[in-house]
Amino acid sequence: MTGPFADYGRPRRVEGGLRARSTRGAIGRSWWSRRFLEVLESFALGTRLTRGRSYARAGQVLDLDVAPGVVTARVQGSRPRPYQVRIAVEPFPAARWEQVEAALAAQAFFSARLLAGDLPAELEELFAATGVPLFPAGVDELDQHCSCPDHAVPCKHLAATFYLLAEAFDADPFELLHWRGRRRADLLDRLRALRAATGPGRDDSNPGRDDGSGGTAAPVSTGDGRDAARTSDGPGAPSTGDGRAVPAVGAARALAPLPAAPLADAVDRFWVAPVPLPDRPPSLAAAPDLLLRQLGAPAAGLGGPGLTERLGRAYREFGRFRPEADRPEADRPEADRQEVADDGAATTSGGGTAT
Template sequence: MSDQPFWAAEDHPKRPLRVENGVQIHSSRGTVARTWWSRRFLAVLEELGVGGRLARGRSYARSGQIVSCEIDAGSVVALVQGTRPTPYKVRIGIPAWGKEEWGRAEQALAADAWYAATLLAGGMPTEIEELFAGLGLALFPTSQRDLTMDCTCPDATVPCKHLAAVFYLLAERFDADPFEVLALRGRDKDTLLANLRRRRGSGAAPEPEADRPVTPLGELLDSFYEAPAADLTRFAPARPAPGALLDQVSELPIAVRGRRVRDLLRPAYTHLAAD
């Protein structure tokens, strides 16, 4: 970024230029993050000293100043419209895991039926961060070295309002699709689920019934009706994000005052979920 402050150029308007059909967050007020993984993402930014400056981009994110945003392995690239005619290019980098690291991660996920079932159902297990930590892997950045930020705007402050707006958008996108978090670390949803199915299906063949030791029924009567010592709460179904149904249907080929019908309906779904 340039050392020249963004207000130095007097020939540019103070208000950002409006964007037609810009990408915007759907939360008009209050907290953006609704799920544990999205809240954890913003909490990590706070711990790294970034969160205190995120409010600078809230109005940008809510007014649709983001022209585009693409998440790929290790990077987020976005275009954000500011006060100048040309949108600013925003880059956010997080190191992607390599083949060996993802091999260990997928094996650990596939080995536990709870993790595999939750992911295959489209959810994010609450203990997944601890599982990765046990493998020496961090789902979210752990230091400033794990997070790079850059914007082509002249504002010297990091993050600038354009970067902050993209962080808000990421938090909401993580709410809608937890697999975007894993995509940043280098594994897209389709590849991850395909690898989990393959690993779950390639386990060792079950032991033949005839070769298994058989315990006489009389020795099992004292404990036959006892419930197994298991925490059944971890098998609770994953709760879908509000508005997830809207993301499953095709977009209507009409618009209301320039806005998509899906975007107009989403606040109603969020309100119903809150009730």
């Protein structure tokens, strides 16, 4: 073998390296880790990423560290010294993060999920509406570097780091937000403070309106010296700082058109659905005797095909939505009374004793 890579062979075995939990198939269990890898593959990096999958599963990544704007790792290759890997992305400015936090705190749906340690899928939409996409929008947003001699970007060492990074997002979704510039503790503390500042008497779908206050506006700091006011004229979504309101997403989108109500009325109607529920369908989606059809004909000693027919009529009767079913027998339609009489006669003639 000749060429610049003649001195390189199989990677050195590693003891105690970071090994991907996925042993086959796709890597990534949560929506955010799968979405992260999908975005990378959309940059035409799919075939290059697969080169590092075996490295990730073999435990060749010695360590992985996530910091605001940068991910660093050491990956063991064929040389004695591990390669240094660095993946950088521009963290969100502090002003943008304050806008995102205000939008998150304005909707109890997001605050509850984040405080519970989960990232709702609607989070990507909220970040995009605020002007800061959660995932990189182009490959040029990623600054990738590896100390190996391979000129391909990403090389297998970078690719292995991407896969382990996706699994790190699986284990702790807040690592994704940390990479984008906000530590978990700082974000949750900020959300708790913003939620506490709104007070228990404010409505989440209209944060700028206090109960009985007449619709005063509540300013939200944008981090650049300006205040984005929440007014009572709309659904109360915070402003992005350039005059555009952040649209409500998730549950708040469905509840936004509902009028604000005083706290006393809200308590009285706590168990009442804010949106009317659909009526229960009057008929079953499947035939009532569907299971009976799958059993086949019973043995002759049990009644044979005649038993199946009689049970079928009984199941259809049970599954029929008929308010008149509670009427006295004399008031029921003649066809129903005749069917019951036929069933009774068939049972007696089948050799059984009526009791």
